[in-house]
Amino acid sequence: MGDLARLLKESWSLVEEHQDKVAGYFYARMFLSHPDLRDLFPVHMDVQRTRLLHAIVTAVQTLEDPEKFDDYLRGLGRDHRKFHVEPEHYEIVGGALIEAMRSFAGEQWGVDYDQAWADAYAVIASKMLAGADADPNPPYWYAEVVAHERRAQDIAVLTVLPMQPLEFRAGQYLSIECTKYQPRLWRTYSPANAPRRDNTIEFHVRAVGAGWVSSALVRRLQVGDMIKVAAPMGTMTLDRRSTRDAVFVAGGTGLAPVKSLLEELTRYNRTRWVHVFFGARTRDELYDLADLNRLAARYPWLSVVTACSDDPTFPGEQGNISDVVARYGPWQEHDFFVSGSGRMVKATLKTLAELQVPSVRIKYDSFTEA
Template sequence: MDGWHAQVLTHDRRGPDVAVFTCRTGVPLPFHAGQHVTIECPYRPWQSRAYAIANAPRLDRTLEFHVRAGGPGGVSAALVRRLKPGDMLRLSEPHGSLALDPYSRRDVIFVAGGTGLAPAKALIDELSRFNRTRWIHLFRGERRGGDFYDRADLERLERRHPWLTVIRATSEEPDENGAQGTVADLLTQHGPWPDHDFYVFGSPSMVESTLHHLDRMGVPADRIRHGAYDLTRADRPARTP
């Protein structure tokens, strides 16, 4: 099959360079939480870019994506600034091996920077369907307080699931409580974490910094899974005309 076609259902600008949108495929797209697909849109034909799906599989076939425009052109900019409900997208088959460990009963730490929130939300969505015993902490990092584009939805998730706690960090300005620092700083303040599974999502530099910090904290490598999302990476040809 030459990809999956999906129709855009909603498109919500969450700031000058960020959008959250949903779409629905015509036939089921088989994937698991934590995977990503490449997207081709009508405003950048023959180009595509990889984006993490921000939800676990749903019976209604809807998919959620979080996109930050990395510059004035390219697929990301088109998805943020030009995409609208009714537009058709072409999605690739899902890729990626990030997934919850089905055999672990350890509590979970998610560390997400920027639109690295998307795969973390997908895994939290999956946990919401069966979790009864594991405590989940989501450490979310942004440069400034106004960059927390999905704050209202995360607060609703916190109210709905008592096992979920969201902790925010701003690196370039103090937050509403006067605190300032990186997610790595917060991990130290709220730790130690002697027996937890870690999932780290964000830019390559953020992921590398967090992994280095976890190593210094003595977290075993086999308890850490991670994915990097690089906005500076060039778009690639989607398919041959």
């Protein structure tokens, strides 16, 4: 697959600086030739464009890692069932995608690039279809909102009850559609709890400036409303075989998957020391600190350090949480779990690299919503 990977990367480099235009042309071409497909997509297409490009780049970059390539595409295929994608749609998408890239690549685009993308897309489509076919679960679950609590001006904690059992692992994330207020718009959120006997799932959501879904979940959603929840994805899960002490670094509502992992640890951990670093801009945004402190008081192996970056009167640590982590340690022998905004995760990974924490011991979950 080496030659194929080379051709794909070469050809992608020809259009990479025109990503937005490529995506716009792709959707325009697809909707022009098959207008009925427009109903499968949300009214607001900006985030959908970026997700298409992310999927393309990830697929291209993982071609030379067959196991990762296979897992990613099968998971993508399972996930796309929530969009009501049918097998016949894959051919339409592939043709529109190649035509869009050809249109913006210029004279350097040749028939070898055409063939490389046709071959690669055939593999991509077959693996996605196999992943979709192999999943016995429904494409999504309906869930009722059973609790909704505003913890800060822009932060809400909501609890939902799926109408059918939904299996997931602590640390994974789920896609949510706020059906009543933003139909066909899906965003990913991590449960803030490990699987429970009563099947309820808790989410922590911050409403961001132009976040269509997050704003609806925080400001408009009410107890009794129904949402859709799609199949779990993600690999930021615990390895029960590990005996190393663990460090969890959370920024804002990135605390949710950390809470989920901590809840799992409370069920079996007896030997591992666990350190939680929880950062926010102001003390009001440390919205779940009381519960964290209750956990730390109950379990001797758990310690909690909090920090604020823009609250000079806060009595705890000051500064970005990535810098705060660097003041403690040493950390070379620990497992790390990092969750927060893309900017926070990037800064933390840079700090951990400087602290010589092996990358194989770091799992992370980066989120953002345009």
